[in-house]
Amino acid sequence: MRVRAVVGRIGFYVLISLITAFMAIPVLWLLFAPFDRTPSLSTSLPEWTWQNFTGLLANPYALTSLGNSVLLALGSMVLVTVLGALAAYALSRVRIPGRDGLLYALLLLSSIVTGTAAMVPIFLLMFELNLIDSQLGVVLVLSGGLLPAAIFILKDFMDGTPRSYEESARVFGAGPLQILRDIVLPVVRPGIATIAVWTVVNGWGNFLTPFILLRSPEKSPAAVVLYTFYTEGGQANLGLISAFSLLYSIPVVAMYVFVNRRYGFRFHGGIKR
Amino acid sequence: MAPTTSPPADLAPPREVATDAAGLGRVRASAFVAPGLALVGVFLVFPALWTLYLGLTNYRLTGIAAASPRFVGLDNYTTALGDPEFLNALWLTLLYVLGSAVIGQTILGFVLAWTMRTVHRTVRTVVESLVMLAWILPSSVVAFLWIAMLDRDSGTLNALLGTPGMAWLIDHPLLSIVVFNTWRGTAFSMLLFSAALGGVPPSQLETARMAGASGWQQLRDVVFPHIRGHILTNLLLISLWTFNDFSPYLITAGGPDNRSETLPIFVYQTAIFDGQLGFGTAISLLMLLINLVLAVVYLRLLRERRS
Numbered sequence: 001m002r003v004r005a006v007v008g009r010i011g012f013y014v015l016i017s018l019i020t021a022f023m024a025i026p027v028l029w030l031l032f033a034p035f036d037r038t039p040s041l042s043t044s045l046p047e048w049t050w051q052n053f054t055g056l057l058a059n060p061y062a063l064t065s066l067g068n069s070v071l072l073a074l075g076s077m078v079l080v081t082v083l084g085a086l087a088a089y090a091l092s093r094v095r096i097p098g099r100d101g102l103l104y105a106l107l108l109l110s111s112i113v114t115g116t117a118a119m120v121p122i123f124l125l126m127f128e129l130n131l132i133d134s135q136l137g138v139v140l141v142l143s144g145g146l147l148p149a150a151i152f153i154l155k156d157f158m159d160g161t162p163r164s165y166e167e168s169a170r171v172f173g174a175g176p177l178q179i180l181r182d183i184v185l186p187v188v189r190p191g192i193a194t195i196a197v198w199t200v201v202n203g204w205g206n207f208l209t210p211f212i213l214l215r216s217p218e219k220s221p222a223a224v225v226l227y228t229f230y231t232e233g234g235q236a237n238l239g240l241i242s243a244f245s246l247l248y249s250i251p252v253v254a255m256y257v258f259v260n261r262r263y264g265f266r267f268h269g270g271i272k273r
Numbered sequence: 274m275a276p277t278t279s280p281p282a283d284l285a286p287p288r289e290v291a292t293d294a295a296g297l298g299r300v301r302a303s304a305f306v307a308p309g310l311a312l313v314g315v316f317l318v319f320p321a322l323w324t325l326y327l328g329l330t331n332y333r334l335t336g337i338a339a340a341s342p343r344f345v346g347l348d349n350y351t352t353a354l355g356d357p358e359f360l361n362a363l364w365l366t367l368l369y370v371l372g373s374a375v376i377g378q379t380i381l382g383f384v385l386a387w388t389m390r391t392v393h394r395t396v397r398t399v400v401e402s403l404v405m406l407a408w409i410l411p412s413s414v415v416a417f418l419w420i421a422m423l424d425r426d427s428g429t430l431n432a433l434l435g436t437p438g439m440a441w442l443i444d445h446p447l448l449s450i451v452v453f454n455t456w457r458g459t460a461f462s463m464l465l466f467s468a469a470l471g472g473v474p475p476s477q478l479e480t481a482r483m484a485g486a487s488g489w490q491q492l493r494d495v496v497f498p499h500i501r502g503h504i505l506t507n508l509l510l511i512s513l514w515t516f517n518d519f520s521p522y523l524i525t526a527g528g529p530d531n532r533s534e535t536l537p538i539f540v541y542q543t544a545i546f547d548g549q550l551g552f553g554t555a556i557s558l559l560m561l562l563i564n565l566v567l568a569v570v571y572l573r574l575l576r577e578r579r580s
Contacts, residue, residue, distance in 0.1 A: 012388065015384070015388070016388055016392065016396070016400065019381070019384070019385065019400070020399070020400050020403065022456065023400070023403040023404055023406075023407060023456065023459075024403050025422065025429060025430075025433075026407075026415070026418045026419060026422050026456065027403070027406060027407070027410075027418065028429075029418055029421050029422065029429070030410075030414065030418060033421075040427050041420075041421040041422075041424045041426075041427040041428055041429075042421075042424075042427045042428065042429050042432055043422075043429045079312070083308050083309035083312060084309060086305040086306070086308065086309065087305060087306045087308075087309035087310065089305060090297060090301075090302035090303070090305035090306045091302075091306060093293050093297055093302070094293050094297050094298070094299060094302035096299060096302055096303060096306065104572070106313070107572065108565075108568055108569070108572060109313070109317060109318065109321075111513060111564065111567075111568040111571070112321070112561060112564040112565050112568050113317050113318075113320070113321045113561065113564075114517040114564065115517075115519070116517040116518070116519050116537040116540070116560070117517055117537075117557055117560040117561045117564055118317070118320045118321055118324070118557065118561070119537075119540060119541065119544070119545065119557070120324070120327070120540065120544040120545070120550055120553045120554045120557045121319075121320035121321070121323045121324050121327060121554060121557065122316070122320045123544075123545060123550075124323070124327065124332070124550060125316070125319065125320055125323070140312065140315075140316055141316050143312060143316070144312050144313055144315065144316025144317045145316070145317060147309055147312060147313050147317075148313055148317070151309060170296050176296060176297045176301055201409065204411065205410075205411035205412060205413075207411075207412050207413055207519065207520075207523065208519045212541075212545055222411075222413075223411055223412070223413045224413075226413040226414065226417070227413045227416075227523060230417050230420065231526075241417060245413075245414045245417060245418075248411060248413075248414060249410050249411060249414050252409050252410065252411065253406070253409065253410070256405070256409050
């Protein structure tokens with residue numbers, strides 16, 4: 001019986017080690033290759049150098065594409081949080097006719113009309129609106145896709161805030177917009193932050209939408225430019241790819257750590273894409 | 274004048290007063306909701322509805338059909354159902370969802386959630402961080418990490434297994450993307466099952482253990498009945514996401530010989546790349562319908578659990 005327990009325990013740790021290895025091995029390359037003088041596709045401890053990062057500065061598209069990613073991510077973030085917060089607040093506080101049906105439809109939509117399933121009509125729509133190769137077009141499409149879930153989640157947060165503050169503010173003569181800005185927003189800040197980070201992470205990582213809608217490399221975000229780095233013909237420049245991948249990954253990891261520390265990881269079923 | 278336009282306070286419905294604390298009123302509330310709905314309407318609802326019409330035309334990006342698209346009825350759908358490439362894509366998508374989501378992510382996610390309850394905190398933090406990392410890194414980055422790992426000549430996997438020259442992406446493209454997506458998406462199942470396992474009463478597990486139930490018996494008789502709803506939720510959501518996942522394109526681009534061409538890649542290749550927009554839209558509509566079925570089942574489940 002004791003032997004069996006020991007064997008079981010060993011088996012248990014072997015299983016955990018195997019899973020850990022499976023999860024860790026692909027990522028190791030991202031940690032080592034950027035600092036390697038002669039990076040290859042295999043993972044090995046680097047001969048330390050910063051030259052891959054200085055090489056990035058020389059590439060005409062690398063840094064601009066990170067700027068483009070910031071633009072797309074922040075643009076969608078502003079649109080989604082502002083429009084989402086306004087709509088969620090109104091839906092939470094006022095019984096607009098058909099509200100529940102609307103919320104249900106929004107939730108349904110956000111899961112059905114995905115970027116992949118709707119890529120053809122979206123492409124065609126942007127073509128007709130003359131928004132192909134326009135960053136504004138990408139921001140609008142990204143925001144439209146993220147807003148339903150954002151409204152739904154923000155409404156949950158708004159529902160959970162006490163109304164007595166607003167009532168007192170109203171007694172002292174504050175207008176609705178003023179109440180929203182000075183009273184409601186500070187109270188639901190965790191909700192707004194969650195949605196803001198969620199939008200930024202989605203906009204930052206999204207590949208398909210800019211891949212389809214943008215034509216010029218100087219307007220493309222890092223997701224697309226990185227892809228062209230490793231698919232364009234000839235010998236892939238591994239120093240450039242690895243350093244760029246790392247630089248491009250750091251913001252999302254940092255934001256995840258920040259949210260996790262600050263607010264704890266609140267679990268919203270269905271959030272993510 | 275003022276008294277005639279605003280009704281006496283005691284006539285207003287009491288419920289309205291109680292909820293609308295900021296005095297928004299319906300008009301202003303609608304104005305708050307309108308911009309968001311307009312954006313969703315134009316860039317999400319309209320495209321979805323437009324597929325209903327577009328799928329019935331021979332719309333193309335260039336050529337004669339681009340200038341004056343013709344109504345072709347259900348031709349696109351009959352063509353699709355007889356098109357071996359479409360059927361191939363549908364079959365591969367099914368295998369991809371089954372292999373990476375239903376089997377891979379669910380089982381690995383559950384194993385992680387189950388084992389991580391009893392290990393040391395440091396081990397737990399390390400393992401969970403790695404699983405989360407795979408989930409949050411941008412898809413272009415993880416795609417290249419896997420290209421590098423599975424490379425024929427200098428990939429880490431061949432070095433580890435001692436199989437030099439094994440071209441995983443060419444010989445086993447579907448298996449490669451299935452394993453990739455299992456790695457990529459397990460975090461969600463792990464998180465969901467961790468939360469679910471937290472709701473299993475420890476006293477019941479304790480009782481089962483006292484009665485001499487083996488690990489498997491505990492799982493079967495105590496744990497699974499408790500988390501059945503979560504398992505179903507998990508299956509529906511990850512199937513939906515995996516079904517719509519475009520990231521295999523970044524690794525294999527559907528090749529070689531369409532052997533990893535799932536539906537999203539097929540739509541991209543036919544509609545955007547080859548410019549057959551009408552035909553591509555017809556396939557998109559089929560995808561939207563499959564999504565609709567999965568989502569409706571999920572929401573119904575959610576509502577039942579809440580009430």
